Amino acid sequence: MNDSTLIANDAQQIVQHHLDQLGQPSEHILSTEEKQQKFEQIATELKKQNAVLVAHYYCHPDIQELAEWTGGCISDSLEMARYGRDHEASTLVVAGVKFMGETAKILSPEKTILMPTLEATCSLDLGCPVDEFTTFCDAHPDHTVVVYANTSAAVKARADWVVTSSCAVEIIEHLDSLGEKIIWAPDQHLGGYIKKKTGADMLLWQGSCIVHEEFRARGIARMKALYPDAAVLVHPESPESVVAIADAVGSTSQLIKAAQTLPHKQMIVATDRGIFYKMQQAAPDKELIEAPTAGEGASCRSCAHCPWMAMNELDAILHVLQYRDQEIFVEEKLRQRAKVPLDRMLNFTSQLKR
Numbered sequence: 001m002n003d004s005t006l007i008a009n010d011a012q013q014i015v016q017h018h019l020d021q022l023g024q025p026s027e028h029i030l031s032t033e034e035k036q037q038k039f040e041q042i043a044t045e046l047k048k049q050n051a052v053l054v055a056h057y058y059c060h061p062d063i064q065e066l067a068e069w070t071g072g073c074i075s076d077s078l079e080m081a082r083y084g085r086d087h088e089a090s091t092l093v094v095a096g097v098k099f100m101g102e103t104a105k106i107l108s109p110e111k112t113i114l115m116p117t118l119e120a121t122c123s124l125d126l127g128c129p130v131d132e133f134t135t136f137c138d139a140h141p142d143h144t145v146v147v148y149a150n151t152s153a154a155v156k157a158r159a160d161w162v163v164t165s166s167c168a169v170e171i172i173e174h175l176d177s178l179g180e181k182i183i184w185a186p187d188q189h190l191g192g193y194i195k196k197k198t199g200a201d202m203l204l205w206q207g208s209c210i211v212h213e214e215f216r217a218r219g220i221a222r223m224k225a226l227y228p229d230a231a232v233l234v235h236p237e238s239p240e241s242v243v244a245i246a247d248a249v250g251s252t253s254q255l256i257k258a259a260q261t262l263p264h265k266q267m268i269v270a271t272d273r274g275i276f277y278k279m280q281q282a283a284p285d286k287e288l289i290e291a292p293t294a295g296e297g298a299s300c301r302s303c304a305h306c307p308w309m310a311m312n313e314l315d316a317i318l319h320v321l322q323y324r325d326q327e328i329f330v331e332e333k334l335r336q337r338a339k340v341p342l343d344r345m346l347n348f349t350s351q352l353k354r
């Protein structure tokens, strides 16, 4: 057990405490007319306030549909950051979890960043408190600090690089080619996957995503027995044994692409089920099957759907536009420090695109 494991045990308790505080998501299913009425009310407010809705793939399909319908964006956290930064709107409504709103503010301080709720967080962010993480980094001063986007602004400010799952492998390969030793935080599974793939010298923080760590290789193998011709698509925040049986491993955007390009007609998908909305649009002729989790999807709060992402509801979006009371602020000095590693990632990935 290393020092980051000891800290992670404390962090797990923090995550559990947060989960215990969560209320139940709204069970009210809107009729088509009710939904359309809400869409129109929200669209009117967005227009009036020169605002745009930026939503993550893990949000409820209604929120993703709303983002499309109002001319906003649905994407992974890397593209959300870029889209928000480059959009001309003066207000961004970020439907996702808190670190996404903070990232938007870090990159666009002149914009007002609203979120449907500031309570929506992430087990990776919670599991990497800045004081403990700083102590860990200070104990390894010869290491380059690389943090996943799923971290607080304060943790980003302590880092040399920020990465998302769609560019992490390339950035670590680049640092490894320069002979750098790396501290990776917070997701242990994604870190382990990249370490194995690149052979880089990496010290791993022991955080995890409560959604992806619930996937189990045994359950997926049983599912595969029922659908022997299906491809298995896995997000690398899942445990190593799950990644090992995947036909495609990647970020949300990369998995959507895999669903389109793999020849299989059926896909067993091991990531948050919110992704099905865009994946089905991208691959309309494919059958998408939810990968089973440890709780078999029965009653577990974090089984294949993030409880914090679920807090992004239509009513909450309308409310925040009307009252503007869920605004993200990042202290200016901290923002400037956190922007440095974020800009490094955005510049690096822009060059990859060329």
Ligand code: SF4
Pocket (backbone or CB within 6 Å): 058, 097, 121, 122, 123, 124, 150, 209, 210, 211, 212, 272, 306, 307, 308, 309
């Ligand atoms: S799905 Fe996992 S990584 Fe994504 S916000 Fe939820 S807890 Fe965090």
